[in-house]
Amino acid sequence: MSVPPRYRAKSRVDVSGEESRAKAVAVATELFALTGFKGTSVAAVAAKTGLSQSGLLHHFPSKAVLLTAVLEERDRQDGEFLAGSAGPPLGWAAFDALAALVARNSARPHLVGLFVRLAAEATEPAHPAHAWVREHYSGLQRWLAAAVRSGQEDGEIAADAPVGSIVRTTIAVIDGLQQQWLLQPDEVSMTAEFEAFTGTLRARWAR
Amino acid sequence: MSVPPRYRAKSRVDVSGEESRAKAVAVATELFALTGFKGTSVAAVAAKTGLSQSGLLHHFPSKAVLLTAVLEERDRQDGEFLAGSAGPPLGWAAFDALAALVARNSARPHLVGLFVRLAAEATEPAHPAHAWVREHYSGLQRWLAAAVRSGQEDGEIAADAPVGSIVRTTIAVIDGLQQQWLLQPDEVSMTAEFEAFTGTLRARWAR
DNA sequence: GTCTATAGAGTGATAGAC
DNA sequence: GTCTATCACTCTATAGAC
Numbered sequence: 001m002s003v004p005p006r007y008r009a010k011s012r013v014d015v016s017g018e019e020s021r022a023k024a025v026a027v028a029t030e031l032f033a034l035t036g037f038k039g040t041s042v043a044a045v046a047a048k049t050g051l052s053q054s055g056l057l058h059h060f061p062s063k064a065v066l067l068t069a070v071l072e073e074r075d076r077q078d079g080e081f082l083a084g085s086a087g088p089p090l091g092w093a094a095f096d097a098l099a100a101l102v103a104r105n106s107a108r109p110h111l112v113g114l115f116v117r118l119a120a121e122a123t124e125p126a127h128p129a130h131a132w133v134r135e136h137y138s139g140l141q142r143w144l145a146a147a148v149r150s151g152q153e154d155g156e157i158a159a160d161a162p163v164g165s166i167v168r169t170t171i172a173v174i175d176g177l178q179q180q181w182l183l184q185p186d187e188v189s190m191t192a193e194f195e196a197f198t199g200t201l202r203a204r205w206a207r
Numbered sequence: 208m209s210v211p212p213r214y215r216a217k218s219r220v221d222v223s224g225e226e227s228r229a230k231a232v233a234v235a236t237e238l239f240a241l242t243g244f245k246g247t248s249v250a251a252v253a254a255k256t257g258l259s260q261s262g263l264l265h266h267f268p269s270k271a272v273l274l275t276a277v278l279e280e281r282d283r284q285d286g287e288f289l290a291g292s293a294g295p296p297l298g299w300a301a302f303d304a305l306a307a308l309v310a311r312n313s314a315r316p317h318l319v320g321l322f323v324r325l326a327a328e329a330t331e332p333a334h335p336a337h338a339w340v341r342e343h344y345s346g347l348q349r350w351l352a353a354a355v356r357s358g359q360e361d362g363e364i365a366a367d368a369p370v371g372s373i374v375r376t377t378i379a380v381i382d383g384l385q386q387q388w389l390l391q392p393d394e395v396s397m398t399a400e401f402e403a404f405t406g407t408l409r410a411r412w413a414r
Numbered sequence: 415g416t417c418t419a420t421a422g423a424g425t426g427a428t429a430g431a432c
Numbered sequence: 433g434t435c436t437a438t439c440a441c442t443c444t445a446t447a448g449a450c
Contacts, residue, residue: 034331035331036245036327036331038243038245038246039328039331113330113331116327116330117327117328117330119327120323120324120326120327120328121246121324121327121328123323123386123389123390124241124242124246124320124324134391137387137390137391138391162403165399165400165403168384168387168395168400169380169383169384169400169403171383171387172379172380172382172383172384172386172387172400173376173379173380173383174383175379175382175383175386175387176376176379176380176381176382176383177376177379179326179327179330179379179382180375180379180382182330183330183340183341183344184341184344184345188375193372193375193376193379196369196372196376200407200411203411204410204411
């Protein structure tokens, strides 16, 4: 029961369009990572995608729309990774999941560079990604806070552990390590440092 | 034994030049903080300084030179603050000095924004401030590592404390807290979070 | 869906008068 | 030391042909 040829042909045209779009997102991710959002021109993304500037702007009517496509794709991938196959990790397992994400990022300096540069650029309220970066952080905080509270209910984490403080400091350590690692990739091990930090957390708050 | 009038007059002209220069550095600091280095035009700095673009470029032959002037001024001020009046603080006193710097920064969101945005932009090797940011971090690491080692020699800090790890994580916490504070100024207290963190360090490594 | 061509604004930097 | 005027370039976005 195969699809009639003429529909296949039409589908093939659509797929070509989808492929240009997907390739553009991948290229934009790489270039925004290398030179930041403001530092990357639409023309550069188009050239590396193999399109003219206008060809690219057919898919993304403005540079800001292209940026949101890049960010949504990254959040989608990281969300999948953090959620795990057996539902969201709770208690200390959430810190293990973060450690796994840090280890994974240690092999992707471009993506880390993109995030560090963009998160900093987008602290400016007028930046096109400002809403995204605010939601990104508060979402991460909510996710980790829920995991910690769940660990407290299970008796795995001390009931008097300061949830908000642990959440904010943990996220701060990840961000700060990324910054130092980008500058000193051979001297800083994000994985080792983050695991040393979570070890300290466990030593103090595990029950 | 006063200086002859004609030298005073000449001096007065020089002072006027110095004032334009100093004002330009202050304005550039503020604008780079608000919109990043790449996001700030020389024309904007000139306008807010009260000079034409060329008038500004008389003092700083290029935008990159203006940037280094801004960064050197900030490092000079922070270095003075951290060094203290009685020489560089050693042992746990170094963490107190950092906490004081964090508290001071909590009243200067523009300066924090400048640093966060610029440090991120400048992780790119081709950025005009790349050399500065690398030296800034390794200098800070050296300073704090020396203080910790001194504390170990004095028996104030455990001899088996992992110096490098403590240093990198402490700097990471400061950087990461700045990022979150810029996005959520009313929900995050950099001072409280940093002091909670150093409290954890002391609980584990104080002797 | 992709192209060429171009509008229209903004960029960093320079030349030369005062 | 500061100005006006201008150069050569890059940027995002649009119009319209194919």
